Amino acid sequence: DQQVKQNSPSLSVQEGRISILNCDYTNSMFDYFLWYKKYPAEGPTFLISISSIKDKNEDGRFTVFLNKSAKHLSLHIVPSQPGDSAVYFCAARSLINTNAGKSTFGDGTTLTVKP
Amino acid sequence: NAGVTQTPKFRVLKTGQSMTLLCAQDMNHEYMYWYRQDPGMGLRLIHYSVGEGTTAKGEVPDGYNVSRLKKQNFLLGLESAAPSQTSVYFCASRDNTEAFFGQGTRLTVV
Numbered sequence: 001d002q003q004v005k006q007n008s009p010s011l012s013v014q015e016g017r018i019s020i021l022n023c024d025y026t027n028s029m030f031d032y033f034l035w036y037k038k039y040p041a042e043g044p045t046f047l048i049s050i051s052s053i054k055d056k057n058e059d060g061r062f063t064v065f066l067n068k069s070a071k072h073l074s075l076h077i078v079p080s081q082p083g084d085s086a087v088y089f090c091a092a093r094s095l096i097n098t099n100a101g102k103s104t105f106g107d108g109t110t111l112t113v114k115p
Numbered sequence: 116n117a118g119v120t121q122t123p124k125f126r127v128l129k130t131g132q133s134m135t136l137l138c139a140q141d142m143n144h145e146y147m148y149w150y151r152q153d154p155g156m157g158l159r160l161i162h163y164s165v166g167e168g169t170t171a172k173g174e175v176p177d178g179y180n181v182s183r184l185k186k187q188n189f190l191l192g193l194e195s196a197a198p199s200q201t202s203v204y205f206c207a208s209r210d211n212t213e214a215f216f217g218q219g220t221r222l223t224v225v
Binding site: 006009034036041044045049102103107 | 158
């Protein structure tokens with residue numbers, strides 16, 4: 001049972017346009033969500049996060065939206081740049097449950113931004 | 116500021132050989148994790164630690180052992196490597212919010 005799903009393995013957008021990456025989760029205990037970005041031959045790096053008490057968090061060109069009733073979150077990148085081309089992982093965890101802060105990761109979406 | 120450092124970066128093992136992957140962090144984090152990533156898949160948790168001297172199993176612990184003798188180090192051991200353990204291994208440590216990852220160890224078992 002995959003608790004965090006990224007249903008689009010890949011996404012291609014034109015430079016300057018919006019990129020929207022989606023993530024669905026099934027575990028209602030999850031209350032903290034993170035996006036990580038990964039370049040080839042490097043480890044993932046933290047991008048942006050959102051707590052379940054919010055429905056939106058913005059950091060520069062990156063905005064994460066959370067729809068708790070639908071158990072869905074999305075990452076918007078506006079405007080997209082070629083340097084944004086990477087694999088994006090959605091992750092979720094419970095802040096309350098005593099699970100040592102373990103995050104569950106989705107399978108990732110490979111974003112390609114074309115010049 | 117090195118962050119999280121993994122040693123080695125690459126390794127080829129023969130089936131049945133053993134090895135230890137080292138993870139070191141200099142951020143004084145309590146939580147440390149070992150993940151594996153296989154093609155087309157996300158990060159799967161192997162083992163984790165909530166503090167010095169403690170370890171616990173993740174979702175795919177079979178064939179691996181870990182130790183956290185010092186707060187800054189988290190070791191992942193393979194006692195008898197199998198081809199199914201061919202993967203990229205990532206170590207991470209965490210503060211109150213985000214996790215910081217090492218650059219990964221690419222392990223091939225032939």
